Amino acid sequence: MSAPPPAEAPPETTPGLAPEAAPAGRLRLTAYAALQVLMFVPITVLFVLWFVAGTLALLWIGIPILVALVPMTRAVANLHRRLAARVLGVAVQQPYRPLPPDGGWIARLRAVLADPMTWRDLAWMLAAMTLGLIASLVMVVLLAVVATGLIWYFAGPPLMQARARMDLFFLNYSRTERLEQRVQVLTETRAEAVDASAAELRRLERDLHDGAQARLVALSMRLGMAEQALDQDPEAARRMVTEARATTGAAIDDLRSVVRGIHPPVLADRGLEGAIRAVALDMAVPVDVDATLGGRPPAPVESAVYFGVAECLANVGKHADAENAWVRLSHAGNVLRAVVGDDGRGGADPARGTGILGVRRRLAAFDGTLTVASPDGGPTIVTMEVPCDLSSPKTTHSSGPA
Incomplete structure (x- = not known):
């Protein structure tokens, strides 16, 4: 028996869709407005630092400051995205482009600066410090002053909804922009x-x-x-x-x-779960497989994920120097997720080999993603996610040639 696998490392992708909920009530809207008023100071400081760091970047001095500003700016912007989503009762995606997994902080900074959402965040800061501050401040004052309570009751929600729409105008892509990005992808x-x-x-x-x-x-x-x-x-x-x-x-x-x-016959005969278990049995390293699928993915997706898991397990046997490995296979929210991990030495770099890059290309054809978390000393966690629906458990794909 293999040892229980350590906790999975978080994937490197940005979070997905924010959960959709009913619009917030008036008191909660006022609490949101108060929080937005308090955020005026950090937003102003960040905006000024961006201006200063951008100027100093010409002398290379400002580049480390820009690197440090990116996560702080995105954290503030993400907070306001969530507030706007709750005010309007809609689902909002965090639309940042994924950062390159390799190349160092210079490559990541280039990717950040090439991301249009970075500049939209800066434009939003300017709007949040002016019109946004006024809207939120009025909402708080209307409740604080007794004589304006009736105005707060009727005008408060439309005012905060206008503030939320303004935030999302800058912090979220329009439908046309999303379609253009989709075509590009x-x-x-x-x-x-x-x-x-x-x-x-x-x-x-x-x-x-x-x-x-x-x-x-x-x-x-x-x-x-x-x-x-x-x-x-x-x-x-x-x-x-x-x-x-x-x-x-x-x-x-x-x-x-x-x-x-x-197309391996074992995949056609036993499905993805059985095929992965068969690969695990052939490994010299003990592999614990936990598969909880309620049906079968489409055959092309099934094949892509199978070869992805097989490639990851082959890398474990060749390079990881691990004592145990594990595979977690699940399907939730119309997303098939396969996680392959090991307790080896870590330090895996997808750019050093063609196998993982080939798996990433194969998954990308189905809008899938592959992320690698492999700090020195381990563990190494490879996460594959592919959006798809599952067929009925009684439905089987036709087998190819034996």
Whole structure:
């Protein structure tokens, strides 16, 4: 039995959709307004620091300040996104682009500065320090003054809703912008999928040429030699036929290996859970598998996640120097999630190998993501998420060739 796996490290992606809720009541709206008034000071300080650091960045002095300002600015902006979502009773996404997993803080700063949402955050700060402050301050004053209680009761909610819409105008992409980004993402993932498919076809061609085809050519030559020796040396012909039979078995094994690389029969027969358990049993490192799926994903998604998990487990066996590994497979909120972890030495860098990058491209074709958390000393946690629905447990995909 493997040791219980340590707690999963948090993924490196930004949080998803904020939970949708009913619009807040008047007293809660006033509490939100009071919080926004209090946030005027840190917003002002951050805005000034951005201006100063941007000026000093010309001399490189301001670059470390900018690096430190990014998480603080986004934390403040995210707080106001959540407040606006609660005021309006809507779900709001945190729309920042994912940071590159490698390349150091300079590469991350470049990605931040290239993100349009960074500049929208700065524009929002200016609006929050002026119009936003006035709206929130009026809301608080209307409740504090007894004579204006009736005005607060009727005008308060529309006033805070206007403030929330103003915040989301800056802090959230419009529908048109989201569609444009979606088109861009689909264009990139389609190109990556085409490249991956071309590389896979070249691999299959190479495997067939160097494996089964070479053995079949040797088989044909041996049978030809056996035919020529049949009348003069039947014993030699018999040996050649025996050797040809062995070559036939090897060619069949090569063909089966190629077929397994296209779509493993165990995946078609047992589904994703059974296929992953089969891979885990072949590992030299003990692997604990916890799979809780209520059905089967679409066949292309199932294949992509299977090969992703198999690649991660192969890396555990080759590089992790681990004593235990684990796989957690679940489906919630229309998202299939596979987590592969190990208690090895950590320090895994996806940029150093092509396997994980290939898995990331394969998942991206289905709007999936892959994140790696691997501090020095471990544990290493690889999280794969793919949006999909599950079919009925009684529904099975048609099997490919055995």
